[in-house]
Amino acid sequence: xxxxxxxxxxxxxxxxxxxxxxxxxxxxxxxxxxxxxxxxxxxxxxxxxxxxxxxxxxxxxxxxxxxxxxxxxxxxxxxxxxxxxxxxxxxxxxxxxxxxxxxxxxxxxxx
Amino acid sequence: xxxxxxxxxxxxxxxxxxxxxxxxxxxxxxxxxxxxxxxxxxxxxxxxxxxxxxxxxxxxxxxxxxxxxxxxxxxxxxxxxxxxxxxxxxxxxxxxxxxxxxxxxxxxxxxxxxxxxxx
Numbered sequence: 001x002x003x004x005x006x007x008x009x010x011x012x013x014x015x016x017x018x019x020x021x022x023x024x025x026x027x028x029x030x031x032x033x034x035x036x037x038x039x040x041x042x043x044x045x046x047x048x049x050x051x052x053x054x055x056x057x058x059x060x061x062x063x064x065x066x067x068x069x070x071x072x073x074x075x076x077x078x079x080x081x082x083x084x085x086x087x088x089x090x091x092x093x094x095x096x097x098x099x100x101x102x103x104x105x106x107x108x109x110x111x
Numbered sequence: 112x113x114x115x116x117x118x119x120x121x122x123x124x125x126x127x128x129x130x131x132x133x134x135x136x137x138x139x140x141x142x143x144x145x146x147x148x149x150x151x152x153x154x155x156x157x158x159x160x161x162x163x164x165x166x167x168x169x170x171x172x173x174x175x176x177x178x179x180x181x182x183x184x185x186x187x188x189x190x191x192x193x194x195x196x197x198x199x200x201x202x203x204x205x206x207x208x209x210x211x212x213x214x215x216x217x218x219x220x221x222x223x224x225x226x227x228x229x230x
């Protein structure tokens with residue numbers, strides 16, 4: 001099972017929006033609405049932002065939103081803030097043989 | 112929300128066994144439905160290792176299945192990872208996590224512990 005493909009980096013100025021893509025296949029992202037997104041800042045535990053493609057975890061600002069089209073899922077961060085600078089990872093359920101596959105990660109920089 | 116803390120040897124010899132423990136604090140380990148391990152090798156995507164449910168169901172990543180065991184000690188509020196016959200390819204930061212969200216591999220995470228396989 002190959003990792004989901006994410007762009008290595010993305011950036012935006014404070015207040016702007018940035019969208020991170022997560023491309024899989026018909027065996028994972030394309031078949032299941034079970035995509036989750038995580039934020040990982042250096043020295044901290046990863047933080048779950050979104051599950052089930054677009055369900056924000058309690059306490060996550062509504063600046064974070066998720067969507068999916070075909071084999072690709074998206075995380076959009078609106079109104080970028082300096083504190084949003086982090087690595088972002090997606091993951092998808094991939095069936096009852098492989099279970100879960102992660103994305104390659106995207107480093108989001110706030111300019 | 113529970114807090115998770117991984118612990119274990121940072122160095123394991125090739126062909127040896129990697130053993131890590133995840134201590135759960137701030138709540139009962141049984142408050143979560145699934146206990147999970149994830150690892151990330153340098154420069155690679157995170158890799159789901161496997162999970163154990165509080166009802167005793169275990170699921171493992173197929174490439175690792177023959178070498179991995181996840182177990183729980185509810186009396187100590189902790190769960191563990193055992194990985195046998197390790198090689199340099201098992202060098203990674205290992206994370207423990209828990210979740211009660213269906214088809215979401217991890218909700219609460221630990222900060223991770225680095226493990227190097229080397230002689």
